[in-house]
Amino acid sequence: MSEKKTIAIIGAGIVGVSAAIWLQRDGHDVILIDKAGPGEGTSHGNGGVLASCSIVPVTVPGLLNKAPKMLFDPSQPLFLKWGYVPKLIPWLMRYLKHANATDVERIAAALTPIVGDSLNDHKALAEGTGAEKWIIPSDYLFLYENRKHFEDDAFGWGVRRKHGFTWEELEGQAFHDYDPVFSKDIGFAARLGDHGHITDPGRYVKDLAAYVEVNGGKVIRAAVEDVVRENSKVTGVRAGGETIPCETAIITAGVWSGPLARQLGISVPMESERGYHLELVEPSAMPRSPVMVASGKFVATPMEGRIRLAGIVEFGGLDAPPSRAPYELMRKNARAAFPGVTWKDEVEWMGHRPAPADSIPIVGEVPGIDGAFMGFGHHHIGLTGGPKTGRLLAQMIAGRTPNADVSVYAPSRYKI
Template sequence: MSESKTIAIIGAGIVGVSAAVWLQRDGHDVVLIDKEGPGEGTSHGNGGVLASCSIVPVTVPGLLKKAPKMLLSPSQPLFLKWGYLPKLVPWLMRYLRHANASDVDRIASALTPIIGDSLNDHKALAEGTIAERWIVPSDYLFLYENRAHFEGDAFGWEIRRKHGFHWEELEGKAFQAYDPVFSEDIGFAAKLADHGHITDPGRYVKDLAAHVEANGGKIMRANVEDVVRENGQVAGVRAGGETIACDTAIVTAGVWSGPLAKRLGVSVPLESERGYHIELVEPSAMPRSPVMVAAGKFVATPMDGRIRLAGIVEFGGLDAAPSRAPFDLMRKNARAAFPGVTWKEEVEWMGHRPAPADSIPIIGDVPGIKGAYMGFGHHHVGLTGGPKTGRLLAQMIAGRTPNTDMSVYAPSRFTT
């Protein structure tokens, strides 16, 4: 590496903290700036699965036909705050335009290099830090009522097969033998090996940030208002009423990246896809591995002293309070999926997934501004893709050529 830089990273979720770890290993000075502190937002509340196989976007063919029925049914995992609809429409029109086979294939091809080897990406990121303790290699299972139910998802499974994913099919008693915690109404499972999960995502990100700080990095709790430029080059960031001098700035603030990106000339069509979780504290039994329950479109992940149920899609913007119906639906679905399990208490959470209209993350340098970079917009797979995204950004900042075609993620696709 030719020179050591001072790098301001705006947003201390999994992407920002991953970038900080890799940049420090390259010998740079890093400043992590976040309005809430490390690991407090979506990086705290996600499903915890290192879901390498989750390369199939929501926008599959037929979505347009199904969505209205889903919105009107209280038993479907799609919700909308109807008062938000006028604001949502421009983004929604662009989003739904991608609900076709060729775009799904293109999106899956873009996601695979970012998330396709997540367990190893996390192991490499956390190596030698106390955060290693939270990484658990595991299977990841998709659960269905029966084989016909599974075959209804054939389109998505064919995309996974095309990108090198393999699975074992467990039917009836074979699945019950694998994990008897689940209802006998679940008669089919697709089991993918070589996945993993994080048993406390919030603590994991905090431990990685603590490692950055212990190695000389600075952590600031402040709201970043702008990136300061001089002669087309980043000179600092304005945060909490002061200017922090830096050579390079990276916007990794998840769904809150939009306004800052716009100031840098990149207008990303970005929405909050509100996600919910319920934690079942001190359960009487744990699932053996994380699972996606296809009927309810929710993930159940064994964590440290609790099961986390996560999922649901709700559109309603950044400001509205959580809705009750998503929590109620997840609770009902959980009782149906593992009817024999009891628990001592529940913890509820709602957060914001950063959803770009084309379902492809924004990763790379900002056109026309030397030293400005972006890394956000990972939809449902931020935890899964965070370490690889951080490593790719570090490579680009060092002037090394990543072994991934970065053009598909380039911020330039949204320049104003």
């Protein structure tokens, strides 16, 4: 390995904590710094699926025509706070430019090395940490009303097939024999094996962070103001008015990474894709595996003592309070998808997914600054791709050559 370094990691979600573990295994001293503590942000509230097949971005061909209708249809999972529109437009214009087949193929090729083997990436990360208990190997199913409904998504399934994904098609009774919890109105499922889910994402990340501490790492709860440099070389991180000395700093703060990145000369066009979840506590029955219900574009994941529903998209920035309509839509969709299930309580949550305009994460070294790295911008696949991203960062910092073309993630593509 390269010489032992002190490495400050800004953001203690799944990406930051993964980087910390892999860097510790390389012999480095690590400091995790997060304004809320490990696993408190998006890593707490995500859908919990290790969704290796989620390589198809939202920006598929035809989105430009569909989006306006979706915004005015209360049954669709796309919401917008209208007062935010003026601020959103520059990002949205760049985002929608990628809604074509060529860009989708390029994005899918970039995402596959990060998410395509997620279950094994998580197992390798968590081995010996005590967090293994939260990882459950499972199928992942996409549910449709019927075969025609499935065939309407042929473009996305073709992209998955091209990248090596295979699936079993379950129609009618075959699907209900697999999982009788779902409505008879759902008549078709595409079942993908070799996936998995996390039964408590927040506690999983907290357990991984606790392992970092047990092994000599520091966890500091503070907001980071800047990465300190001298002669274009990282010398520390300023947090809470103090400077924490380090030789290397990694920005892994999700959607909050933007201002820090800009201070380092990287201007990422990124928005908060506000995500909601609704947990059904102590349900009378559980889905056998995590599923994506295509009609409502929401995920239902069996977790410890609850079913978590997630998958709404809302654009409205970082500061606005949660909206009521997304929760009501998830509640309505849940009752339609598994009408026989009852539950004792509900938990609502809203958080922020980091959505870069090109749907490709920013991972790598900052050009022109020795010791500055970035790992953020995973859209809705942060949990899925977190362990591999952390490992790639550790390899880059050690000077090893990763077994993937990391140039597609380079921060230099957004150099000011």
